[in-house]
Amino acid sequence: MNYIDFLKALDLRLKKYFDEHKSYICCKKFCSSCCEKGDYPLSNYELEYLMAGYKSLDNSLKILVQDNFKKMEEGGKCPFLLNGTCAVYSYRPIICRVHGLAYICPNGLAKLPYCANDGLNYSDVYSSGMLNCEPIKENLDTKFLLRNFTGVEIRNLYDWINL
DSSP: OHHHHHHHHHHHHHHHHHHTTHHHHHHHHHHHHHSOOOOEEEEHHHHEEEEEEHSSHHHHHHHHHHHHHHHTTTTTTOOOEETTTTTGGGGGHHHHHHHHOEEEEESOOEEEOOOGGGGGGTTTTTTEEESSSSOBBSOOOOOHHTTTTTTEEEEHHHHHTTT
């Protein structure tokens, strides 16, 4: 399976999960708190696909993204976030595709979107470290999802651009 076919299949599963958990999810257009700070871990496959999205942008948007790359700090704003939206949404990495969902990690604990602590996703069913709903019963971690691809290397976006 190639990466694009993999993404199509993943997006179908994620749509189902987002539909099942829609009552816990507050994400709306221009809600970009998840893009304002983070490490944005992504694989070499995702980076290549993300850069294809960058290349498809018109030159004025490319300049804005380049300016954002120059200003990017570790744990800072995603350089592809322009005016509150993702300039390369169709090409976004797995971490962005799954963000917003609570899912099971290999250690058996649920991973929640950090915005649950900000009164957003799952905040109605999350308190004091306890999640009072069933998380998605699939590990949606990037490394796990890409386990069948060879040569997967994962770094945060800041490290990829500062090699």
